[in-house]
Amino acid sequence: MQQEPNPRPATGYPYPHPYPDPPQQPAASANGYPPNAGTAYPYQNHNPYYAPQPNPRAILLRRLFIAFLVFILILGLILFILMLVFRSQYPDVYINSLSVSNFNVSNNHLSGKWDLQLQFRNPNSKMSLQYDTVFLTLYYHRPSRISLSDTRLQPFDQGTKDQTPVNATLSVAGTYVDGRMTNSILEDRSGGRVEFDLRIDSTVTFRYGAFRRRRYVRSYCDDVAVGIPASRGSGEMIGPSKRCKSY
Known part of the structure; x- marks a missing residue:
């Protein structure tokens, strides 16, 4: 039997794509970098026992401030008592x-x-x-x-x-x-x-x-x-x- 010179694909069967489509890249921003480049993969802390440590300098300053307040209160009480004593009158x-x-x-x-x-x-x-x-x-x-x-x-x-x-x-x-x-x-x-x-x-x-x-x-x-x-x-x-x- 003699074949036709330009045979057509059978109807109902898609023509297979020889190459896959390349991945779509996000459009570049005005500065040449893709948007949200820094937040595409955020860091996650997977250690539940880790906690941010307080600032030692802030702790020291807080303690010094409290000690200063206590010193002022004690000094004021002593001065008040001394004022009463020095102003006390003889019987x-x-x-x-x-x-x-x-x-x-x-x-x-x-x-x-x-x-x-x-x-x-x-x-x-x-x-x-x-x-x-x-x-x-x-x-x-x-x-x-x-x-x-x-x-x-x-x-x-x-x-x-x-x-x-x-x-x-x-x-x-x-x-x-x-x-x-x-x-x-x-x-x-x-x-x-x-x-x-x-x-x-x-x-x-x-x-x-x-x-x-x-x-x-x-x-x-x-x-x-x-x-x-x-x-x-x-x-x-x-x-x-x-x-x-x-x-």
């Missing part, structure tokens, strides 16, 4: 009354009994006081301060702005005095009055919350006149209560 001491009994001077020997009442006042509005030790010393003020008797009071506490009356007794029984002092006392009694001096030595603790500061306070009650006529051996303080000077 006020008054001698309200003083009476003398069995007072006698003869043959260079002195006898007598002094009953007195003191008033301690705390002038501070923020600090309480604790009187740990209180010593009283009685003097005859002329011709020089000569100690006659002394005693110690019981410790006591005071709140802010408190006032505390304290009674005390001092006595002398036949103590020796020189001729100069004997003559001076007899001269004073001839005028109907004898003057005495009282010294108060206290160890006081100033308290503000948990803060404590102990201070030594000395108070003087000078020229306390007592009316003691020569015909009697007893007398009372002349005038109203007397404020003592504290240092």
